[in-house]
Amino acid sequence: MTDDEGRRRHYGHFYGVDPLPDGPIGIVHGNCQAESLRVLLSALPDSPFTVRIPPVHELEAEDLPHLDALLARTTMLVSQPIRDGYRGHPVGTDEVAPRLAPGARVVRFPVIRHRGLHPYQRLVRGAGIVDPPVVPYQDTRAIARAAGMPQPVLDADAVRAIAEESFAEQLRRTEAAGSVRVDDLQRAAGTRVTNTINHPGNPVLIGLAQRIADELGLPGTVEDPGRELLRSIYAPVLPSTLAALGLEGEPRVDWTVGGEPLADEQVLTEQAAWLRTRPRILAACLTACRDDLATGGSLLSMPMRDGAALGDGSLGAPLETLHLVVGPERHGVTRHATRLAEAGGQEIVRVEDAPQTLAASTGPASMPELAERLRGRVVVVHFTDRAFGPDPASSADAFERLVAPAAGVQVVLHDLPQPSDGAGMERRAAAYRRVCDAADRIVVSSEHERRLAIALGVEPNGVGVVPLPIEKPAEEPEGGAAPAEAPTQDLLPPGRWVSTLGFAYPGKGMEEVVDTVGALGLPEIGVVNLGGAAPGHEDLLEQLAERAAAVGTRFHATGWLEDDELLAASRAVDVPVAFHRHVSASGSVNSWIAAGRRPVVATSDYMVEQHLRMPGALTLVEDEAGLGEAIRAGLDDPALTRLADPDVLWPTWAEAATLLGTLR
Structure with missing residues (x-):
């Protein structure tokens, strides 16, 4: 059958x-x-x-x-x-x-739900949201772990408040639907009110069935069937929950699924890991469960009242957030931090030169003035050692001193140390460890970066992820760039171009791109970088030009491009490439995609993660041979270099700003 x-x-x-x-x-x-x-x-x-x-x-x-x-x-x-x-x-x-x-x-009859016995559990519904693994219920403790936040702790007052709100919500649902009342049956059921938050126990179902029968005029008394009706899953009922609610009964510290025991810790561990690989669902869960996370003491911006213990549900006034943006105006991290703060509509304080601000004793750019603005606020800081000082140790010094007056610190780490840094890795790692120690919340831009942070010694459940934002590309009109975009003839020399994007620096894979294009044997194809050299690496552009000439091609760098110029040039080049093998998060890749392009990228942990999150947005290649094949294919069929489905892109700047806010 x-x-x-x-x-x-x-x-x-x-x-x-x-x-x-x-x-x-x-x-x-x-x-x-x-x-x-x-x-x-x-x-x-x-x-x-x-x-x-x-x-x-x-x-x-x-x-x-x-x-x-x-x-x-x-x-x-x-x-x-x-x-x-x-x-x-x-x-x-x-x-x-x-x-x-x-x-x-x-x-x-109403939809029956009650969280009193299971105050950490939630049902989160919405477009694109699927049930988590192991059991089909979200848990605020797993959500907090996945987000890199302290695990919520609910005391007796908080548990009672959740139970009372569940009773009240049940009554609201009943009255709104004009249905048979059930909240009083829930109150009378005690420890048998639920088996899970949406599976009522027999006493509730029997009482409700009797009321339905009475309303329909059916004779007889509804009897207990001799078996638990909704018995496929039993959720934990903690001893502390029973004590808070004044109920007598045997606690359940673990789950029972299909008659078999299942450890609560296993559920939390597996669901947290699952949520980390599904940032859209995690973002929805954080929004839906924000009140519970605040009550449980997980939110930096919602502190307990003075003298209150963590998790006692006694919330003080929300702390105002301020974004401290440090570094040169044109630095990629500086631009990212500024735009993200603007997307969230929050206050920004700029520090162009951290050592100079720390050295100044008076004036609007002095440390005393800055300290006054930061005092009593939650401060968000994007940190890369290259923007805070001349060397890693000095950068960590600057970070510690700049954020010291703040009531709370959320740091977003960029350019995390990794083995490809070579001899300088340990110095950078020591600096980043100090920065993490000085922060209350730690955020990175990818799961790959989260693993790098853990390798530094950060608590595995203490790192949140906010993916780099990416807007859906504006419609590109037939026949070329939109009139508002800069004319490309002023940006690119004549010819066909394989293009990299962003600041040029050693290790970005630009040498491999030049060599690969030269090996194609197509003299009409050149390599262009949309951008200039990173500070201190100005000689690299000349070296790349010489290298290109030696392998039978040409190299050109446009220098700094304004946003409209970059968009126009990004759309005009023939094949977009980002062949950085050791990238931990890439704004240049997102710039390609936001221009409606599908860049050729070197396979790495980060790029695989992006590919899984945004299917069809990247062309992954393993090595230079694969790079050459992908470039030739893109030259022959330009459609391969264009983004086919913009709907896969996430998050927007506004969504990323919201997600960053939910993590503090």
Whole structure:
């Protein structure tokens, strides 16, 4: 028997496998709670509720004729409040009611949820959100771990507050739907109120079934069926929760799934790891659960009241946030930090030269003036050692002194130390460790960077990730660049170009690109870098030009380009490339994509991560041979170098700013 055949036999009356019974017919329409109620109602004397129907979330278009045939015979409908057009089908409560037999009775019962026994658990719903692994419930402790935040700790007051809010929310849902009341049944059920937050225990279901039967005028008393109805999963009930609620009973420190025990710690570990690889879902969970995270003491910007213990739910006033942006105006990290703060609509304080500010004793750019502005605020700082001082140790000194007056510090790390740094890695690692020690929240731009931070000695659950923002490209009109863009003839010499982008510096893979283009044997193809040299590496551009001439091609660097010029040039070149093998996060790659291009990139942990997050946005190659093949393919078929589906891109600047805010 196939699964489909088994399903049709299970719902035999619905699919016409079995004839419908004579006399009145009652159906219970809804999700998992609906069938449990039908089981209870079906045991009443001469019950009309003998017809089992699929849960509403399983109904497909091919099921609708069967549903209509059944509705035409149905004289009693018991239904949850299902919205019109649910999952694209006319199966909402108000849509099925008019299709019932003449004179049919309708009784509504509410969606039943309660978090009192399970205050750390949540159901997070929304477009693109799927259930986490192991058990289909989110846990604020796993969410906090995945986000690099302190794990929430709920004391007795917080647990009681969550329970009372659950009762109140249940009553609000009941009144809004005009349905049978259930919150008083929940209060009376004690430790049997729920098995999970959306699986009520038998006492609640039995009491509700009796009220439905009474409203329909059905004779008899609803009895306990002798088995727990919603028993597939039992969630933990902690001893501290029972004590807070004043309930007596046996606690459950772990889960039971399908009759088998499952350690709570295993669930938290696996779900946190799963969330880290799905930043969009993590962002939605952080937004949905922000109040719980605040109550549990996880948020830097929502401190406890003076003298209150972490997690006691006694919140003080939110701390105002200020973005301290340090470094030269044209530095990539400086530009990134500024734009992200602007996207969040938050205050910015600029420090162009950190050593100079620290040395000044008076004036608007002096340390005393800066300290006054930072005092009592949560300060967000983007740190790269190259922007804070002449060497790693000096940069760490500057960071520590600059943020010392702040009430809280969220640091966003860039250019993290890694083995490709060579002899300088340990000096940089020591500086970054000091920066992490001086911060309250640590954020990076990728899971790859998170692993680099952990390698520095940072607590594995103490690092959050906010992916580099990327806007969907503006529509590119037919025939070339938009009129608002700079004319490319002023930016690029004549010819066809394989292009890199951003500041040029050793180790960025530009030498390999020049060699590969030369090996193609196509003299009309040159290499251009959209940008100039990084400070201190001005001689690299001349070296690249000489190298290009030696291998039979040409090299050109445009120098600094304003935003409109960069967009126009990015769209005009023939093949975009980013062949940096040791990148930990790449703004230049995002610049290509934001221009509607699909760059050829060297495979690395970071690029694989980006490829999985934004399928089709990159062309990954393993080595220089693969680079040559991809360049030749792009020259032959320009469509391969264009972004096909902008909808895969995430996050926007506004979304990234929001996500960064949820992590503090």
